[in-house]
Amino acid sequence: MSTPDLFSAAGHTSPGDLPAANAPLAVRMRPRELGDVAGQEHVLKAGSPLRRLLDPQAPGSPSSIILFGPPGTGKTTLAYLIARTSGRKFVELSAVSAGVKDVRAVVDQARRNLETSGTETVLFVDEVHRFSKSQQDALLPSVENRIVTLVAATTENPSFSVISPLLSRSLLLTLQPLSDDAVASLIDRALADDRGYGGGLAIEDAAREMIVRLAGSDGRKSLTILEAAAGTSQARGAKEISVADVEESIDEAAVRYDKTGDMHYDVISAFIKSMRGSDVDAALHYLARMVVAGEDPRFIARRIVICASEDVGMADPTALTTAVAAYEAVAFLGMPEARIPLAQAVVHIATAPKSNAAYLAIDAAIADIKRGKAGSVPFHLRDAHYSGAKDLGHGVGYQYSHNHPHGIAAQEYLPESLADARYYEPTSHGHERDITARMQAIERYLRPGGSKTEA
DSSP, rough: OOOOTTEEEETTTTTTTTOTTTTTTTHHTSSSSSGGGGSSSHSSSSHHHHHHOOOOTTOOOSSSSSOOHHHHHHHHHHHHHHHHSSSSEEEETTTOOOHHHHHHHHHHHHHHHHHHHHHHHHEEETTTGSSOOOHHHHHHHHHTTTTEEEEESSSSSSHEEEEHHHHHHEEEEOOOOHHHHHHHHHHHHHHHSSSTTTTSSOOOOHHHHHHHHHHHTOOOHHHHHHHHHHHHHHTTSEEOHHHHHHHHTTTTTOOOOOOOOOHHHHHHHHHHHHHTTHHHHHHHHHHHHHTTOOOOHHHHHHHHHHHHHIIIGSSHHHHHHHHHHHHHHHHHHHHTTTTTHHHHHHHHHHOOOHHHHHHHHHHHHHHHHHOOOOOOOOGGGGGGOSTTTTGGGGTOOOGGGGGGGGGOOSSSSSSSGTTTTOOOOOOSTTTHHHHHHHHHHHHHHOTOOOOSSSO
């Protein structure tokens, strides 16, 4: 079996050659030197492990690297730069199609190259999270003995998708989502560079902003959209790409959404009010608008968590569990997959019974505190775990709840000045129907005389 070439499986040219003129724009515009890389300054600074890997003469070159980040942030681009600049033999395997046999063939050839000519081999594994445990195990000896220098790319958290022995033998570098400015610079470079449109095509500011929004921090996607919009513009004989060109080329209506302006607040307001109002379709519509516009999914998830407590509350306590799980899933998955748990949480909250009783309760209690209605902690509830506490009356007369029927001890818990305060008023919605009955029973045990008004 011959050792696979860097791009042979995909039918591309080798990394040292120029891409064909009919290659996709994203391929033609792939950076040829470090200065062309958009973003990722934190992993490309002088002396960094990645810079040392790019320079074969640099001392202390790292053995293997795992590049972790969202799609379109430059993982494959950095691998191509290593191929162009390091002087090492460069081999690519796609985890989607390669098997253990392919891995072993690459390792065997790398060992022969090292023994016969001293040539080092860099093995680039794209989507390494798709490698099975046995495939990753097959890489271990060669990585540990530096027969190959592994450069692996993944969009999934390596802590969960890469086996521990391989992870411990590699340096993990996290690539950050591209900023709007970085994506815009990629668009402008493609319009100006001879590999792109050579200055023969301009773009409206609004069209550029739309592409940036729709790309959602994905550099490759931004160039794909730009290429489609440019084709639409050129087909009508125009010299400038318009918003209409972008809309037509991607078959999507423009999402007129300014993440820092009034529309941002209007959409998030409508989103929250739709969940509160139990209109699941409207809530999903506004969620979709934010997702397509490139809104930070963590911002969306935080609003969902707040809504789960403020508007659903104890009418369905599991809504908060779903919302928090969605927030954690956003951090774990990243976009675009995170849209799915976000949608699940939105559906749960929109269709759940509603109660703002817990929200009103804490605000009422806070209002009393701010008005000076705090009062002294009853003596029998004060800390008695120190010498002399009982001499001060602390803890004296306290009744341990578990020693009483139903685990309820009849004694005062609030300060005397707030003895009749009532903050939490459960509704008759969902789970709060059961809470109302439970609180009525508790009230009878706590205060047989009924000092508080029963619900």
